[in-house]
Amino acid sequence: MLGSFASLAGALGLFMAASVNAQEPCGGTVYNGTGTFTVKNYGTEYTVLTMFGANNNPGSEDYLLYCGDIPAPQGQAILDMGVSSNVKKFKVPVTSVLVSGTFTSSYVELAGGQKNIRVLENPQNIVSPCLQEEFKNTSIVPLNSAIFNQYLTVDVGFRENKDPGQIKDVWVPMSIEVAPLLRAQYINAVSLFFNSGSQALITYNTIIGTYNQLKIDMSGIPNENKMRIGWVKYDFGNKTWKLRNTEFTRGIITDAGGIPFPLVGDGVTSEPDISPTDFKILMTNADIIIDQTEFPADGKGNYTSLFGRWRALAGFTGTDFIPRVLDLHKVYSLDNTVNQIGISDYQYRMPSRPDLLLRDVIAVQYPEYNKGYRTRFLNGNFQYGGAPDFTLGPANCTTTPMQYNSGDITTSNPNPLFTGLPTPPPPVVGGGIYGIGGPTQGDGTSGSGKSKTTSVVIAVVCVAAVLGAAFAFAFYKWSRRAKEDRFIELEEEMNNEIPLS
Structure with a gap:
């Protein structure tokens, strides 16, 4: 027994020595x-x-x-x-x-x-x-x-x-x-x-750990209290709005305690066109809009007119109807940090720093969660005609950490009691995949629920046909019975009024 212990101790010693020298x-x-x-x-x-x-x-x-x-x-x-x-x-x-x-x-x-x-x-x-x-x-x-x-x-x-x-x-x-x-x-x-x-x-591990902790905290928000987020862009080439529906955008929105569009329906592509009718339904139901439109260079320097141009493309230039998301100033672009010629760092940093984007999407939905946090990518000044919060140039090298992309890596303290907003957003209205799932009135193109509308119409026609046939058959039976009853009445009257000889 002692020999076995000595052998074990010797083996452990060799292992520890190897570990130290490894x-x-x-x-x-x-x-x-x-x-x-x-x-x-x-x-x-x-x-x-x-x-x-x-x-x-x-x-x-x-x-x-x-x-x-x-x-x-x-x-x-x-x-x-x-x-x-x-x-x-x-x-x-x-x-x-x-x-x-x-x-x-x-x-x-x-x-x-x-x-x-x-x-x-x-x-x-x-x-x-x-x-x-x-x-x-x-x-x-x-x-x-x-x-x-x-x-x-x-x-x-x-x-x-x-x-x-x-x-x-x-x-x-x-x-x-x-x-x-x-x-x-x-x-x-x-x-x-x-x-x-x-x-x-x-x-x-710090980046991933922070991301996952934020995700855990947001998972405690009841579904009825979650905010609906539309991630969109305008395609100037095809002159149409597109929904950013990639695994990345859906993942960020969901992990941040939000609900991505489309609200219903399967089989929607990663970047489908949105018809004008559907876009109005989306805007009506959205609590937050993240816009990724790449505006031509001629308009990027004039922030005052940029959002006006965006509203015109969205079809909301008058005062007859203003969606709640516009009225509450909840439209964000992705250029809150730019260089001196206006290039955003979103595409540059986002692949390696998803934790920053997650923090941003949480902050614009639930500012009470992390008070005082300033977004890195999401630009709230966009809807006010203001410039991005951060413009960085060579001179900022002395004031910004040398490791620019690793200078703001932080952890997140757990907050398991967070339940989102005190009151839930308004209920969903309208039809199609951007509304409550029913048929959409209007053009119904580009995945707006056109197939559902068609099926509903066919169903209504079929039901009407069945009801019509049943009604016709009942009417026929009723009229025939009425004629037979009247014939019997006439026969009885004749028998009573004309005596047999």
């Missing part, structure tokens, strides 16, 4: 994304990262990371890892970065690699003030696909479109129709190239 794998401690990427470690020197396309981006791509002073693996060593001999190889941590697809910069920032960006696509579109400063002092140059030697000056290029032919490209798939938390997983994948996987995992 080194992190190449790239740092990692998190395997669910359906977005996988990681396989080979000791502490080699890591194979496989990135998968999300939703509309099928396929996958492998990357081999090697650390320290060792040379890049070759030949059989690569094949033993189960990847192709021409796999893309990167010595990490990388020190110079190219970014194609502006939104991928947000992942680089969260991974701690902002200072390593040397080439950037459309740097004038960046809202991050320190990236603007670096572009101003020429530390960052614009990406020019015609200048091939730009790739010679960097260690890695992060792109939203896969390019198997470019050996320095790492594919960060872009998809707008995925669940809100899915794209945040790329924080961990990108961090491996900077050998900051351990710190990135803490950042990621």
Whole structure:
């Protein structure tokens, strides 16, 4: 027994010693994304990262990371890892970065690699003030696909479109129709190239933990107290309103304790057209409107007239009928933080920071939940003709944290007693999928319940036909019985008045 205990103690000692002396794998401690990427470690020197396309981006791509002073693996060593001999190889941590697809910069920032960006696509579109400063002092140059030697000056290029032919490209798939938390997983994948996987995992867990806590708090709101939110945009090309009905927009609204449109019906596409009749029904029933219209550049600088133009497109220019959502000033654009030329950071930060958008959608519905919170993306000044709250330029680099996208990562304290508004919103009115589900009066196009209207009409006709036939048959039986009774009466009268001889 004593010998067994000694053996166990010796084994534990060796385990503890190994744990103390253990080194992190190449790239740092990692998190395997669910359906977005996988990681396989080979000791502490080699890591194979496989990135998968999300939703509309099928396929996958492998990357081999090697650390320290060792040379890049070759030949059989690569094949033993189960990847192709021409796999893309990167010595990490990388020190110079190219970014194609502006939104991928947000992942680089969260991974701690902002200072390593040397080439950037459309740097004038960046809202991050320190990236603007670096572009101003020429530390960052614009990406020019015609200048091939730009790739010679960097260690890695992060792109939203896969390019198997470019050996320095790492594919960060872009998809707008995925669940809100899915794209945040790329924080961990990108961090491996900077050998900051351990710190990135803490950042990621804080973002996800905050999001899920907010979601839990909002789940306690009774259904009758939840607010109805329409996420819309105007398509100038087709001259029609569209509903933003992606998995992302529906997920954010639902997680924020709201009810997304359409209110009823299945099989609605991710971005259906909304007929004028249906749009009025939607506006009548909406408690909040989030507008994602991309206005032409000629009108973006004049905030005073911008909302007037929006109202004209929506068909509410007079005073005969003003929807409650307009009367209460509950229409928000997505440009509350912009750079000096008016570019919003919504598309830039949103993929990696869904927690900020969730906070925003909660705040405009239930301001009592987090008093004093100032929205990052949702712009309430839009409906008043005012400018966005935050305009950032290179000079703001000294007042804004260097890690712009990680400077406002906070936790959320649980509030399980929150039940939303003290009184529920008004009941739903109107027909079709944007109302109570019945037939819509009017054009009834673009998923407005036209099929339901048709079925109702057919049903009414069928019922009328059946009732008509039944009535005709009853009338026939009644008239025949009446004739027979009258014949008997006449016969009796004749028998009484004319005596038989």
